[in-house]
Amino acid sequence: MQLDHTRAPLYEAMKEYQLDRVVKFDVPGHKGGRGNKVLRDFLGEACMRNDVNSMKPLDNLCHPVSVIKEAQQYAADAFGAENSIFIVNGATGAVQAMVMSVCKAGDKIILPRNVHRSAINALVVCGAIPVYVNPGVNNDLGIPLGMTPEEVEAAVLANPDAKAVLVNNPTYYGICSDLRKIVEIVHGHGMKVLVDEAHGTHFYFGEGLPPSAMSCGADMASVSVHKTGGSLTQSAILLLGKGIDPNYVRQIINLTQTTSASYLLMVSLDLARQNLALHGREFYAKTVEFADYARKEINAIGGYYAFGEELCDGKAFYAFDKTKLSVHTRAMGLAGIEVYDLLRDEYDIQIEFGDIGNILAIITGGDRALEIERLLGALNLIKKFHGKSPAGLYDHEYIDPILEMSPQAAFYAEQETLPIEKTAGRVCSEFVMCYPPGIPILAPGERITQDILDYIAFAKEKGCSLTGCRDMNVEYLQVVKFSAGNDRR
Amino acid sequence: MELWFTENHTDNIRFSIKIKQHVYSEKSRYQQIDILDSYELGRILVLDGFIMLTEKDEYIYHEMITHVPMATNPDIKRVLVIGAGDGGTIRELTRFKNIEHIDMVEIDQRVVEVCKEYLPQTACRLDDPRVHIYYEDGLKYVRGKDNEYDLIIVDSTDPFGPGEGLFTKEFYGNCYKALNENGILVNQHESTFYDEYAEIMKRAHSRIKSFFPISLVYQAHIPTYPSGHWLFGFASKRFHPVTDQHAEWWLAQGLKTKYYNQYVHSGCFALPNNVRDVLRETKPAEK
Numbered sequence: 001m002q003l004d005h006t007r008a009p010l011y012e013a014m015k016e017y018q019l020d021r022v023v024k025f026d027v028p029g030h031k032g033g034r035g036n037k038v039l040r041d042f043l044g045e046a047c048m049r050n051d052v053n054s055m056k057p058l059d060n061l062c063h064p065v066s067v068i069k070e071a072q073q074y075a076a077d078a079f080g081a082e083n084s085i086f087i088v089n090g091a092t093g094a095v096q097a098m099v100m101s102v103c104k105a106g107d108k109i110i111l112p113r114n115v116h117r118s119a120i121n122a123l124v125v126c127g128a129i130p131v132y133v134n135p136g137v138n139n140d141l142g143i144p145l146g147m148t149p150e151e152v153e154a155a156v157l158a159n160p161d162a163k164a165v166l167v168n169n170p171t172y173y174g175i176c177s178d179l180r181k182i183v184e185i186v187h188g189h190g191m192k193v194l195v196d197e198a199h200g201t202h203f204y205f206g207e208g209l210p211p212s213a214m215s216c217g218a219d220m221a222s223v224s225v226h227k228t229g230g231s232l233t234q235s236a237i238l239l240l241g242k243g244i245d246p247n248y249v250r251q252i253i254n255l256t257q258t259t260s261a262s263y264l265l266m267v268s269l270d271l272a273r274q275n276l277a278l279h280g281r282e283f284y285a286k287t288v289e290f291a292d293y294a295r296k297e298i299n300a301i302g303g304y305y306a307f308g309e310e311l312c313d314g315k316a317f318y319a320f321d322k323t324k325l326s327v328h329t330r331a332m333g334l335a336g337i338e339v340y341d342l343l344r345d346e347y348d349i350q351i352e353f354g355d356i357g358n359i360l361a362i363i364t365g366g367d368r369a370l371e372i373e374r375l376l377g378a379l380n381l382i383k384k385f386h387g388k389s390p391a392g393l394y395d396h397e398y399i400d401p402i403l404e405m406s407p408q409a410a411f412y413a414e415q416e417t418l419p420i421e422k423t424a425g426r427v428c429s430e431f432v433m434c435y436p437p438g439i440p441i442l443a444p445g446e447r448i449t450q451d452i453l454d455y456i457a458f459a460k461e462k463g464c465s466l467t468g469c470r471d472m473n474v475e476y477l478q479v480v481k482f483s484a485g486n487d488r489r
Numbered sequence: 490m491e492l493w494f495t496e497n498h499t500d501n502i503r504f505s506i507k508i509k510q511h512v513y514s515e516k517s518r519y520q521q522i523d524i525l526d527s528y529e530l531g532r533i534l535v536l537d538g539f540i541m542l543t544e545k546d547e548y549i550y551h552e553m554i555t556h557v558p559m560a561t562n563p564d565i566k567r568v569l570v571i572g573a574g575d576g577g578t579i580r581e582l583t584r585f586k587n588i589e590h591i592d593m594v595e596i597d598q599r600v601v602e603v604c605k606e607y608l609p610q611t612a613c614r615l616d617d618p619r620v621h622i623y624y625e626d627g628l629k630y631v632r633g634k635d636n637e638y639d640l641i642i643v644d645s646t647d648p649f650g651p652g653e654g655l656f657t658k659e660f661y662g663n664c665y666k667a668l669n670e671n672g673i674l675v676n677q678h679e680s681t682f683y684d685e686y687a688e689i690m691k692r693a694h695s696r697i698k699s700f701f702p703i704s705l706v707y708q709a710h711i712p713t714y715p716s717g718h719w720l721f722g723f724a725s726k727r728f729h730p731v732t733d734q735h736a737e738w739w740l741a742q743g744l745k746t747k748y749y750n751q752y753v754h755s756g757c758f759a760l761p762n763n764v765r766d767v768l769r770e771t772k773p774a775e776k
Contacts, residue, residue: 347658370654373628377659380632384666 003077005277009070010058010270014050014263017057027053027260052263061086061261062254071270078277079204079223080214081239083246085253086269087222088261091198092118094222094238096125097253098194101220101244102164103128105408110155111166113401114144116196117433117468119166120407120443125256127408131159132401135171136316141307141328142357144439145316146170146177153185164192169200169213169221172353172437173360174324175317176210183217192244195221198236201229202287202323205280209288210319219244228287228323228364231272235265286365287323290372294325294363297376303332303383325361327379329354333388335462339379342386347378353437356459360437402447405480410445414481417471420456423448426479431468434459440468448479494525494533496540498715499683504540506530513607517599519651524607530713532608534575536600537650542575543713544610550677551577551611552749553709553757554721558640558673559585560739560754561730565639566590569667571627571655573644574600576612582642583614584744591620592638594631596651598624628654634667641668643676648689656689658696661724665700674724678706681767682716690720695771697724705730706768707757709748720764731755 024031033040033048040048054060059068068086076084087094095118103109105127111119112135123130133155136145152165165186170176183193195213197203201223203212213221221239225231238253240246276283295306305328309320329339340354351361361375405413410429418426425448432442441456442448456474460466466474492508506527513524523535531544542550555578559565566589570578574595582591593615595601601622604612615622623630631641641664648656655676664674674697679690698704701724711719723730736751760768 349659370626370628370651373626373632374654374657374659377628377632377654377657377663381659381662381666385662 001077001080001277003074005074005078005274007074008270008274009067009074010263010267011274013058013067014052014267017052017055018049020057026055047264050264050267053260058263061088061266062250062257062259068266071266071273074277075237075269075273076239078273079237079239080212081221082242082244083240085238085240085246085250086261086266087236087238087253087257088234088265089236089257090118090226090234091196091222091224091236092116092121093253093257094224094236095119095196095198096122096256097238097249098220098222099123099128099164099166100126100255101249101252102192102194108159108162109164109166110152110159110162110191112144112147112168114171114439115166115168116198117431117438117440117443119196120431120440123407124411124444125408127406128163129406130403131155131162132403134400138311138317141305142330143173143175143355144171145175146318147182148315148318149178149181149185152182156186156189156191160189162191164194164219166194166196167213167218169195169197169203170210170319170321170324172199172439173326173358174199174321176319176321177316178314178318179211179213179216179218187217192219193217194219197221197239198224199227199324200321201225201227201276202280202284203321205276206284206288206323207281209284209323210321214239214241217241220249225269225272228362229272229276230268230283230364230366232265232268234262235269235272237269237273283365284323287363287367290365290367290369291323291325291363294361294372294376298325298327298379301376301380301383303387304329304379305331323363325363327359327361328357329359330357330390332383333390334382334386337459337462337464338386339382341463342382343375343378347374347381349375349378351375355434355437355464356462401443402449403445404447405445407444410480415478416481417476418479420453420475420477423477423479424450424453426477428477429480430470430478432456432466432474432477433468434464435467438467442477448477494527494535496535496538499685502683504713504715506533506543513603515599515603517597519597520600520646522597522600522603524603532610534604534608536646539647540713541646542577542608542611544608546712547575547577547611548746549709549711549748550714550719551581552746553707554578554642554644554675554677555581556739556744556746556749557707557721557723557730557754557757558642558675560735560751561725561728561733562639562671562673563587563735563738564671565673567638567640568592569594569631569634569638569641571595571631571641571643571645572652573642575604575608576601576615578642578644579617579620580611580614583617583619585742588619591617592623593620594623594625594627596624596626626654628657628660628663631660631663631667634663636667636669638668639671639673641672641674643674645677647679648693656693656696658699661693661697662700665726668726670726671728672726673728674701674722676722676724678720678722680714680716680719681764682718686715687767691767691771694722694768697722698771701725703727703729705758706760706764708760708764709757723758731758
């Protein structure tokens with residue numbers, strides 16, 4: 001880091017603006033909260049006063065020339081990037097900006113199938129064609145892993161016309177690929193490396209964690225600072241490496257992002273960057289200490305398996321993010337989603353997600369020891385009162401997709417609506433996913449198989465929240481009409 | 490110069506005591522600890538601004554939280570006390586010869602040290618050879634225990650400080666697990682007069698009820714606690730405090746008490762309607 005990170009340009013400008021007591025004849029119409037007293041009392045006066053619009057002294061995210069530009073330079077410096085761009089539409093916005101900055105309609109992009117829906121959404125919007133690399137799967141845990149450099153290389157060689165490779169660093173469960181090696185291979189073939197680092201903010205500031213995208217030489221990385229970095233929900237930063245034109249990326253972002261970017265979100269990024277640059281190391285040391293302690297204690301309960309670095313194999317499970325508390329629950333006869341529901345409904349403990357076989361708790365330095373103890377105490381009782389034999393639980397999660405059409409072609413193709421049980425063999429034209437984690441089970445353009453339908457039925461029965469379909473109850477699916485012409489059958 | 494200590498009982502109601510001397514003050518890792526000396530109530534222990542005890546009326550709380558369960562099951566031998574850093578609960582328990590072993594789990598070692606120095610009236614028996622003190626989180630401690638105790642006493646602060654975890658369902662469930670088949674759980678149960686405390690009390694009560702077949706509430710009058718009317722929870726796997734009361738046995742122990750007696754024992758479970766109405770609103774949660 002080169003700059004003086006005690007500074008926070010946007011924060012300082014906003015404070016000065018407050019002191020000026022400017023008369024507001026601009027939006028927002030609540031005028032510092034006076035126009036909506038209930039909201040003001042609920043959120044606090046300071047929050048309303050700072051909910052301002054772009055103006056000369058406060059710059060404009062669509063066309064940053066002063067304090068936002070400076071704040072972005074500080075962020076780039078802190079994250080070790082060439083440039084950075086604040087995003088107010090979540091890492092979703094950042095991922096879409098990455099994909100659309102390197103791919104046009106018909107271009108190929110190589111990516112693992114366990115990407116977040118935002119990546120495939122970007123393909124629907126821009127018309128790029130996915131080439132899926134099979135992420136390794138840990139069958140015991142039932143979770144997809146990372147990509148091995150060998151598989152990436154094979155995909156690159158088989159698709160020399162692809163524009164880019166997208167990598168998760170880490171996955172939702174905390175698993176990392178050998179990113180440095182992948183960057184080397186991909187760059188060797190003249191393609192770009194895009195990294196979804198929605199869950200990796202801490203890699204830039206913590207010690208003893210897997211390497212960050214920028215330190216590995218990736219071209220772009222999408223960082224959800226709000227997830228583990230302390231900014232407000234929906235704020236993110238897009239990091240750019242050398243050789244990526246920030247002005248072109250800004251144009252791409254401006255195609256879809258709001259022209260009224262929230263200053264609450266932006267100033268939260270400025271202050272999160274300041275805090276992480278100054279105190280990130282201690283913050284994440286505390287995070288790892290909490291997570292390591294919880295892992296040790298959960299494994300001592302028995303029945304649960306809080307996995308960690310011991311699973312690293314140098315291949316698809318190349319590295320593990322120790323801040324993630326991922327716990328396998330199936331050996332206790334409970335689906336992760338069942339443990340998730342029990343924690344929420346019986347113990348008032350909200351965790352990040354539960355899937356078929358696992359739960360994930362997000363731990364940060366913002367937690368307190370007594371809350372970690374509550375989680376451990378509740379898991380202990382859930383085992384005692386609800387644990388059973390693991391029979392009858394679904395034993396695999398990753399289903400290899402069969403891509404029949406581009407996501408865009410399928411999404412916009414002529415369609416029909418069928419009861420879900422009658423859709424085996426057809427091409428899906430919409431998404432089906434459990435949310436969270438938001439990794440599609442089916443994406444537009446993929447062939448529906450009986451295996452997939454069984455999995456969806458099981459997830460539904462266990463109480464997973466299924467999203468993405470037009471039919472909110474997921475009883476019907478949109479499929480491409482046979483007559484649509486571009487279906488192979 | 491006049492020095493007054495004020496505790497806010499609610500946002501709109503205050504309770505003030507004229508203070509002779511601010512004897513001791515410290516910010517420990519967990520909380521603000523203060524010892525005050527007053528003109529009429531003797532020394533006072535204050536944690537995070539809330540009165541924990543005064544020398545003048547602490548006996549009410551400490552007798553009621555111990556003698557009620559002790560006189561319910563004369564075979565109590567192994568006791569776990571959570572919190573209780575001031576030593577008052579331990580002082581009362583050590584008067585019973587049938588108790589063989591007391592584990593005390595207090596998160597804040599400084600409270601114990603400060604009380605030993607400035608509040609000998611309550612901290613006088615912490616060195617009894619039957620007492621074993623562990624300085625750690627109560628929930629963490631109890632989580633590791635199975636079928637070990639005849640009695641658990643939760644002598645905690647209010648649920649908005651370090652004591653927060655001791656009002657949770659996971660805590661009560663793990664206490665259930667740590668008790669044997671004759672086990673009794675007694676806890677300080679807040680009060681119902683002021684809405685904020687009533688809400689806490691309701692939640693605590695329904696959480697306890699979800700684990701224990703017998704779950705009752707009893708009362709005492711403690712002048713220096715908010716509203717002056719305080720409640721205790723009595724939860725048990727087997728013994729009923731009134732029908733299983735051993736009055737003769739308790740009298741035979743020859744213990745001199747200032748509040749508790751064999752009539753108060755059964756009488757304290759007779760609750761006024763304003764408490765019964767609040768309790769009726771609590772639903773047992775599923776286990």
